[in-house]
Amino acid sequence: MLYQNITQKQQLKIHPQQLQMLHLFHLNTIELEQRIQNELEDNPLIEQNTDPDLATSKNDKEDIQDYQDWDEFAYDDSPSYHAKYSQQEQMPEKPIVESIDFRTEALTQLSWLQLPVDEAELAEFIIHSLNEEGFLEGNAETVADDYSMKRLKIVDAVMVDKVIKLVQSFEPVGLAATSIQECLAIQLKRMDTKRPDVKYAIRFMEEFYQDLKARNFNRIMDVLNIDEEDIKIILDLLGTLKLKPVPKGDSTPVQYDTIIPDFIVTQEDETLHVSLYKEKASSLKISNSWKAKVKNMEKGQGTGDQATSKYLSNKLNAAEWFVNAIKQRESTMLKVMKAIVKVQFDYFNTGDELQIKPMILKNIADMVGVDISTVSRITCNKYVQTPSGNVLIKNLFNEGIANQEGVAVSVRKVQETIQQVIQEEDKTSPYSDQQIAELLARKGFKIARRTVAKYRDELRIPAAQMRWNTIHHRSAAA
Incomplete structure (x- = not known):
């Protein structure tokens, strides 16, 4: 027999171009440059103007120079000030210590493993997401969301959790821990787990961490059936552990990556000016010759078959959308950043972190007139250069x-x-x-x-x- 059922459900469908627009909002300056470069290589209808500031003028090359090359310097017999600098000083024989970043060490350990391509890419993403203390900020779900948005690849939290545990097996011990509790637990599990004190210490971390923080030792002793002397031995063991995967003053020197900001805030008298670090929209344009050729082919005036005409027409539509999307991205980013500066004027004016006012994403979204998700994408993983230094924008948001x-x-x-x-x-x-x-x-x-x-x-x-x-x-x- 046939039955008819009426069901009601809600579905949220996002247009592919809207998803690409959100992806553009999420990119920082370096990632955007790579995205534009990929689009220039893929779409011949997009052109990029040469930045006149970067081009070396002919007059600069004709400037008078003291010496063009080594031969001129070596065979110059005229006495001058450079003679006292011609003698080479003896270089020190002490070797220079090579600095190795803990992320570089982790990537090296990753290269030793024979992992599938998708797991290796995810592990590399997780390593680069670690903060300067080696902690992983966020859980598997947030990392999965960030990875899916940045790489345009859907990955589930189960796989992310699996790869996080893999990275946690690397050195230094405790790497990729999400909290002090997990960092301590990872160190304990690297020890001889047959030792009674280690066994109890692991249970402290996994089952009684909140009681330990509250100093509720009586409950711990009742449940585990141990005495005060045992508690003291376990606490002494915990005192030997490090609280951070990469503590300050560690023997391994850390190299910090150069931060390229996305915004610049300058101060002139009592006025703050906001600008983008690099504007890309003004340098992108549609090739007029290719555009005219496509229009002629659509009218049947040009040469080429139907497949070629359709291919170029799609490329033209994609190029026009991409250029307009970059313009919309930069315009929206400036509006959002100006709204943030308006709310946090006292902080940007003084550089004092105590002047940061309560501010959430909804406040800025209402001021600019955009969705909260747009503000979240624009402010995620981006820095602003201020008179007091570079600041991670997400640190300005707080309840x-x-x-x-x-x-x-x-x-x-x-x-x-x-x-x-x-x-x-x-x-x-x-x-x-x-x-x-x-x-x-x-x-x-x-x-x-x-x-x-x-x-x-x-x-x-x-x-x-x-x-x-x-x-x-x-x-x-x-």
């Missing part, structure tokens, strides 16, 4: 909390206060999260203990017991 006067205060200012309180504490008797919450309340920030613990974890500051244990271990080692 706020109300102080005793009811004024919204940025989370960054609260975190800065927490960090200052911990720095000024007695190292032999560190403050607990509850004590920090009470001290913050006296300063006008009334937040819960669990909120203090959250912000402290974001600052990658360990709990009070771990801070005390680290100091105790260092003192004992000394």
